[in-house]
Amino acid sequence: MRILIVGAGGVGSAAVRIAVRRTFFDLLVVADYDPARPQALVELFDDGRLVAAQVDASSAEAVAALVRDHGITHVLNAVDPRFVMPIFNGCFAAGATYLDMAMSLSVRHPEEPYAKTGVMLGDEQFALAQQWEVAGRLALVGMGVEPGLSDVFARYAEDELFSSIDELAVRDGANLIVAGPDGEPVFAPSFSIWTTIEECLNPPVIFERGLGWYTTEPFSEPEVFRFPEGIGEVECVNVEHEEVILMPRWTKARRVTFKYGLGDEFIGVLKTLHKLGLDSTEPLMVKGVTVAPRDVVAAALPDPATLGERMTGKTCAGVYVTGIGRDGAPRAVYLYHVVDNEWSMAEYASQAVVWQTAVNPVIALELLANGTWQGTGVLGPEAFDARPFLELLAADAPAGYGSPWGLEER
Numbered sequence: 001m002r003i004l005i006v007g008a009g010g011v012g013s014a015a016v017r018i019a020v021r022r023t024f025f026d027l028l029v030v031a032d033y034d035p036a037r038p039q040a041l042v043e044l045f046d047d048g049r050l051v052a053a054q055v056d057a058s059s060a061e062a063v064a065a066l067v068r069d070h071g072i073t074h075v076l077n078a079v080d081p082r083f084v085m086p087i088f089n090g091c092f093a094a095g096a097t098y099l100d101m102a103m104s105l106s107v108r109h110p111e112e113p114y115a116k117t118g119v120m121l122g123d124e125q126f127a128l129a130q131q132w133e134v135a136g137r138l139a140l141v142g143m144g145v146e147p148g149l150s151d152v153f154a155r156y157a158e159d160e161l162f163s164s165i166d167e168l169a170v171r172d173g174a175n176l177i178v179a180g181p182d183g184e185p186v187f188a189p190s191f192s193i194w195t196t197i198e199e200c201l202n203p204p205v206i207f208e209r210g211l212g213w214y215t216t217e218p219f220s221e222p223e224v225f226r227f228p229e230g231i232g233e234v235e236c237v238n239v240e241h242e243e244v245i246l247m248p249r250w251t252k253a254r255r256v257t258f259k260y261g262l263g264d265e266f267i268g269v270l271k272t273l274h275k276l277g278l279d280s281t282e283p284l285m286v287k288g289v290t291v292a293p294r295d296v297v298a299a300a301l302p303d304p305a306t307l308g309e310r311m312t313g314k315t316c317a318g319v320y321v322t323g324i325g326r327d328g329a330p331r332a333v334y335l336y337h338v339v340d341n342e343w344s345m346a347e348y349a350s351q352a353v354v355w356q357t358a359v360n361p362v363i364a365l366e367l368l369a370n371g372t373w374q375g376t377g378v379l380g381p382e383a384f385d386a387r388p389f390l391e392l393l394a395a396d397a398p399a400g401y402g403s404p405w406g407l408e409e410r
């Protein structure tokens with residue numbers, strides 16, 4: 001296996017730190033628009049399999065050329081979702097397997113954005129699924145943590161825990177705190193603010209079998225959810241996310257939802273950015289320079305990859321599943337994965353959120369390399385057997401990745 005990771009930011013760099021401990025690949029090219037970032041990563045490790053490169057992720061032709069130049073077999077997209085389609089199309093043109101952690105962007109319904117879907121997340125990719133299938137090629141989409149691991153949990157729940165599922169309720173929360181220079185907590189998102197603005201200010205999507213997909217207001221239907229391993233109760237709200245698009249395609253769940261524990265301060269900041277137009281991706285002319293307001297916000301905030309040493313706490317991703325168990329009795333379980341920032345920094349020098357996101361596509365690549373996972377077309381994580389993935393995630397190193405997941409009956 002010869003891998004290309006596009007993007008050497010927080011998640012991309014964490015993926016490299018995780019992958020270098022494994023033996024399933026022959027070459028790993030790390031590419032970024034800024035050539036200094038992948039070069040710094042390559043110099044950090046004494047590993048002849050690593051190569052640094054420069055690439056313009058907005059150009060399918062540039063991605064395809066880089067794939068061909070290095071004989072790449074698998075590409076992991078680790079940049080903002082605005083670049084999904086160029087990388088996706090570049091991979092197809094060059095004959096490589098494609099993986100991402102966020103799917104092609106949505107477009108809200110022009111007349112009823114808070115009731116009806118317009119262009120949904122991933123629609124552009126699924127529109128080309130037959131082309132990938134006919135060519136015998138695989139695009140594994142939504143293979144991060146959420147989406148990604150949560151979708152693996154959904155597959156596991158349907159195959160091994162439940163005879164029927166009423167709801168797959170994805171719930172994501174944390175008690176992470178970032179300290180400023182004075183030791184006091186500061187506003188510093190632990191994930192790409194570009195992506196966070198996109199998913200949090202778009203109309204959230206809900207799925208109900210028989211009704212299909214429909215939308216609601218951003219931050220709607222707040223609920224207090226209890227997260228395990230000391231995180232505790234966190235208020236979660238509806239947010240647009242790929243799981244709601246993916247899970248109904250490969251499971252028989254009657255309802256699928258996604259709620260995120262953002263917190264009042266974060267929601268307030270996002271609403272203010274929207275009011276001021278600072279969430280816009282449309283370029284403005286500012287003193288002779290063309291710049292998109294959202295890019296300015298991203299540039300003004302700390303790089304999430306640099307926050308680890310100032311961060312404390314844990315992050316949790318999981319799925320609360322309700323329905324009828326294998327014994328015919330009602331059942332409710334929370335399948336989850338918790339990462340402690342202290343552990344991820346000590347073990348990988350990566351903060352918890354980016355490490356938790358990055359480990360899952362690396363595991364998927366290993367399962368593809370050894371033939372455990374196989375497929376053609378545009379497929380989500382639910383299309384594959386969950387057990388080998390979960391076993392590899394939890395098994396102690398060097399056999400596995402040493403990051404156990406949990407199952408809590410409720």
